[in-house]
Each structure stands twice: as C-alpha cells, then as structure tokens.
Amino acid sequence: MRGLNSFYxxxxxxxxxxxxxxxxxxxxxxxxxQYTLKSPKNIHFxxxxxxxxxxxxxxxxxxGALSNLRAKNPEKMVLDRAFFDFDVSHPEARKIKEKLxxxxxHGTKYQEELQQDLMEKLRFKIxxxxxxxxxxxxxxxxxxxxxxxxxxxxxxxxxGGKGCxxxxxxxxxxxxxxNLAISWFAEHIKDxxxxxxxxxSVNKDAMARLSRIPYSKHxxxxxxxxxxxxxxxxxxxxxxxxxxxxxKFHREDHSSDFNxxxxxxxxxxxxNSQVNNSNLNKRPVFTWKNKKSNQWIDHRAFFKSLxxxxxxxxxxxxxxxxxxxxxxxxDKNPSFMVHEKGYYCYGCQKKGNYWNFLRDSHGF
Ligand SMILES: [Zn+2]
Numbered sequence: 001m002r003g004l005n006s007f008y009x010x011x012x013x014x015x016x017x018x019x020x021x022x023x024x025x026x027x028x029x030x031x032x033x034q035y036t037l038k039s040p041k042n043i044h045f046x047x048x049x050x051x052x053x054x055x056x057x058x059x060x061x062x063x064g065a066l067s068n069l070r071a072k073n074p075e076k077m078v079l080d081r082a083f084f085d086f087d088v089s090h091p092e093a094r095k096i097k098e099k100l101x102x103x104x105x106h107g108t109k110y111q112e113e114l115q116q117d118l119m120e121k122l123r124f125k126i127x128x129x130x131x132x133x134x135x136x137x138x139x140x141x142x143x144x145x146x147x148x149x150x151x152x153x154x155x156x157x158x159x160g161g162k163g164c165x166x167x168x169x170x171x172x173x174x175x176x177x178x179n180l181a182i183s184w185f186a187e188h189i190k191d192x193x194x195x196x197x198x199x200x201s202v203n204k205d206a207m208a209r210l211s212r213i214p215y216s217k218h219x220x221x222x223x224x225x226x227x228x229x230x231x232x233x234x235x236x237x238x239x240x241x242x243x244x245x246x247x248k249f250h251r252e253d254h255s256s257d258f259n260x261x262x263x264x265x266x267x268x269x270x271x272n273s274q275v276n277n278s279n280l281n282k283r284p285v286f287t288w289k290n291k292k293s294n295q296w297i298d299h300r301a302f303f304k305s306l307x308x309x310x311x312x313x314x315x316x317x318x319x320x321x322x323x324x325x326x327x328x329x330x331d332k333n334p335s336f337m338v339h340e341k342g343y344y345c346y347g348c349q350k351k352g353n354y355w356n357f358l359r360d361s362h363g364f
Pocket of ligand 1: 350
C-alpha cells in the first residue's frame with residue numbers, strides 16, 4: 001500500500017521500541033510470536049508478511065529503550081497517547097470466531113473449506129448484518145464529546161471485526177500510574193454516557209497494551225483496519241475497509257492537552273491506590289465514595305494536593321479557604337471553602353465534590 005511508511009512514521013514516530021505480536025492461534029504459550037520493532041519500515045514489513053493470515057498487534061506505547069522493552073520496565077515508556085477500544089459483544093459472532101479459532105489451531109489449511117465458509121458468515125454479519133454498528137456509533141459519539149471538551153477528535157479506526165479504536169495524542173507526559181488514570185476515565189465515561197461497547201479490559205495494563213495495527217488485515221474477516229471520521233456512514237467504512245488507501249495522517253490533528261486532565265485523575269487515583277494498599281492508613285481516601293469503608297473522601301486533602309496550601313486555615317474549624325480556582329471567577333477574597341465532603345464558593349456559588357470539580361474544570 002502506498003504511503004504506509006509515512007503513515008506509520010506519523011502515527012508511531014520515526015524510531016521506537018515496541019513489540020509486534022502475533023497472538024497464537026495455537027493453545028501453546030510458546031507459540032506466541034513476537035518481534036522487536038524499531039522503525040516504521042519494520043512495522044510495514046511485518047504487516048506485509050502476516051497480513052490476512054495472522055493478527056498484527058503492536059504495543060500502544062514506545063518502551064523508550066531496548067533494555068526496557070525486554071525487561072518490561074516501564075521507566076522510559078513514552079506515554080504520549082491514550083487508546084480506547086469499542087467492541088460489540090455478539091454471541092453468534094463469538095461462536096463463529098471460536099469455531100474458526102479451533103480449526104485454525106490445526107493450521108490455516110486445516111478443513112480449509114469449512115474455514116472459508118465460517119469466514120464468509122462472519123463477513124456477512126459485519127457487512128450486511130452491520131453488527132459492528134453499535135461500536136462505531138458509540139466511538140463517533142465519544143469522538144464528538146471528546147472534541148467538545150479537549151478540542152480535537154480522537155483518531156478513529158475500524159478494527160476489521162466488530163469493533164473500533166480511538167486514539168488521542170498528547171505531549172509525552174509522566175504519570176504515577178497511567179493505567180489507573182485511563183481506567184478511571186474510561187469507566188467513568190462508560191457509566192456516564194452508557195457506552196455498552198466500550199471495552200475496559202484494554203485499559204488495565206499499559207505495559208502490555210497492544211492494539212491492532214492500522215491498515216493491517218483482520219485474519220478472520222479479510223477486512224482492513226482503516227481510519228474513519230464521524231461523517232463516514234457504515235457503508236463508507238466497510239467500503240474503505242475492503243479497498244483501503246492510505247490516508248494522510250497528522251498527529252497534531254488528534255492531539256490535545258488530555259494529558260493534563262489525565263494527570264489530575266492520576267494524582268487522585270494513585271493516591272487512592274496507595275491508601276487502599278496500606279492497612280496502616282485509616283483516613284478516608286480519595287474516592288468518590290470509598291467502596292471498602294463506605295466513607296467519604298476528605299476533600300481538604302484532595303484540594304491540598306491539587307491547589308497547594310490553603311489561603312486560610314482555622315485550627316478549630318473543619319474547613320479551609322482558597323481563592324476560587326474556577327477561571328470564570330476572579331476571586332479577590334479567598335471565597336472558596338473546602339470542607340471534608342466537598343467545596344462551596346461564596347462568590348460564584350459553585351459547589352460540589354472533587355468529581356464535580358474535575359468535570360467542571362475539564363468538561364468531564
Ligand atoms: Zn468562585
């Protein structure tokens with residue numbers, strides 16, 4: 001495909017350390033096949049070699065150094081993107097995939113006609129039965145809401161199966177625990193917007209996180225992983241996927257300061273997990289409501305970690321005062337009161353808890 005090297009260069013960078021992985025069709029761990037990729041040309045090569053026969057997966061994150069990739073050491077990881085997965089759960093399609101998987105475990109030529117027949121059924125379900133539509137519609141909705149808040153659309157890709165992917169890019173940033181932050185964000189928007197098809201499992205472990213390579217061909221359907229926009233119809237997307245042409249990709253078009261939002265969540269969530277992991281700490285922790293103890297978080301501690309020392313503290317009172325941090329309110333007095341269970345501004349009357357605060361200052 002023309003332009004693929006330059007696509008991979010924009011998407012993954014000019015040099016990096018990632019594994020290409022071909023998850024095994026066989027039920028043996030040692031058959032898992034992986035290669036170290038360092039350049040866009042490497043990706044292109046392995047996609048070509050495996051295309052249509054085997055799934056083509058790659059690490060979402062650049063591991064920053066060969067030794068780190070090998071040692072699974074997160075220290076130098078380049079955390080410059082967030083990846084979201086939408087996947088329709090479809091029992092019939094799953095059955096077909098399982099059957100195909102067990103046939104393919106004997107080789108792609110084993111009972112070839114039956115394999116072809118099952119693949120045809122799967123293709124039909126996707127193309128005519130439109131089983132991927134709920135995932136695609138949700139991803140579009142997510143993209144619109146994301147743009148409203150962060151200013152750019154995530155890059156959307158049809159997976160070639162019954163789902164799709166969304167990537168957003170940002171300046172490489174450091175996080176205490178990016179997994180927790182992205183998981184929190186994903187779980188939260190899944191709940192808030194009722195996204196049935198948002199798959200949270202991909203957000204668990206950044207180190208091991210893999211995604212299907214754009215413009216690779218799905219091994220079970222023959223459909224290609226292709227980009228789409230919120231204006232593409234289902235038919236447009238399938239059409240592109242059957243006859244893919246590499247589209248221009250500019251990472252800036254999908255870049256935002258989402259990292260700053262994630263970093264705020266990171267602060268709270270990594271604090272939570274530390275406190276949760278420590279039996280010594282009996283103080284209320286930074287969650288919306290602590291599931292274990294059913295206690296409310298102490299908002300004074302939360303805002304202290306976010307805004308620093310309060311302007312005013314009173315030894316005998318249970319609240320502290322800040323200058324109001326909301327951009328719309330130019331607060332000359334410290335009018336922003338934070339008590340154990342939330343905040344209230346005497347000036348602009350905004351009130352809520354830490355989650356309201358994150359949402360109101362960042363739109364989520
Ligand atoms: Zn205010």
